[in-house]
Each structure stands twice: as structure tokens, then as C-alpha cells.
Amino acid sequence: MGDHKSETSGAAHDPEARAREVCLRLLTLAPRTRAQLADALRKRGIPDETADEVLGRFEGVGLIDDAAFARAWVESRHHSRGLAGRALSAELKQRGVAADEIRAAIDEQLGPDAEGAAARRLVERKLTATRSLPPEQRMRRLAGMLARKGYPAGLAFCVIREALEAEGNLAFAEDEPPFDDGDLDTE
Numbered sequence: 001m002g003d004h005k006s007e008t009s010g011a012a013h014d015p016e017a018r019a020r021e022v023c024l025r026l027l028t029l030a031p032r033t034r035a036q037l038a039d040a041l042r043k044r045g046i047p048d049e050t051a052d053e054v055l056g057r058f059e060g061v062g063l064i065d066d067a068a069f070a071r072a073w074v075e076s077r078h079h080s081r082g083l084a085g086r087a088l089s090a091e092l093k094q095r096g097v098a099a100d101e102i103r104a105a106i107d108e109q110l111g112p113d114a115e116g117a118a119a120r121r122l123v124e125r126k127l128t129a130t131r132s133l134p135p136e137q138r139m140r141r142l143a144g145m146l147a148r149k150g151y152p153a154g155l156a157f158c159v160i161r162e163a164l165e166a167e168g169n170l171a172f173a174e175d176e177p178p179f180d181d182g183d184l185d186t187e
Helices: 002-013 015-029 034-043 048-060 066-081 085-094 099-109 114-130 135-148 153-167
Strands: none
Touching: 015 034, 015 048, 034 048, 066 085, 066 099, 085 099, 114 135, 114 153, 135 153
């Protein structure tokens, strides 16, 4: 037991050992990006030079892989929450993933029709809950929900219009949407 205590106190004085310990502990809890680990090391007072060295070694052995993190994030968040590419891109950017890796992950995981299909599923799930509302209010609520998930207004409007037409409940002029971009309900 005395040896363990001396190792721990040694790690407290050796910034490289502390950096490795922090990174391993954080990576045990959940996958992290290089930027997230660098921030954690900076907050713990690890010198940037030491942090870069340790993070570089971790990347070299595959413990840190921002591209794999981005692919897994896109797949998980798109399928579980129905987020669109724009929202996924913002989340990954916030976590420090490079723009080219974000674009590659989104392009790989979301095919050209994936966003439209996901938007249709989301609208279908929400449609029954809005049946008692006037068509304009339903349109705003559904568009607001899709906007919060990162779907473009044009796609949202088309998907909602299709769903309401299929339901036989489209009560506004064909060429005029019942809302504009500033009129989205935040529900």
C-alpha cells in the first residue's frame, strides 16, 4: 500500500503522469475529443506543452480519434434524437472537432434522403398530438420542432405540407406558407 501512495504522490508532482491519469480517467467514462481532453488538462493546470505531448501519444495509439468520435456522434444523435446535419455540425464544432472531420462524418452517416426521412418520422410522431389545433398553429408547432432539431425551413415546410395533405387537413392557400422564418413557435 505504501508503494501505491508514493506512486500517487509522484504523479502529483509529474505533470506528464498527471496528464495521462486525467486523460485515462476521462476516456474511461466516455469517448472524448482531443479538444475536450486539452481543456480538461488546461483546467487542471497541466502545461500546454506536456498536454500536447500526452495527447499526441494517445492519438498515436488510437485512444483519441476525433473522426471516429464524430461518426459515432452523428449516428447516435441522428437516430436517437432525429437531429439534422446542421444541429449535429454545431454540436461537434462545440466539442472541438475539425470542420473537415465533421463534414466527412455527416456525409458518411447521412445519405441525401436521410434528413427528409427523419423529418417525416418526427412530424408523423407529433402529428396526432396537434390534431385538435387549427392548421396554422399545427404548422407553426411542427415547423418549430423541426427548426430546433436543425432542419432547413424549406424541407420542414415540404414535409409538414405532405403530412397535412395526407391527413386531408390543409386549410391555407397552396402558394403561401402559413408562417415565415420569424414566426416559429418555440413550444
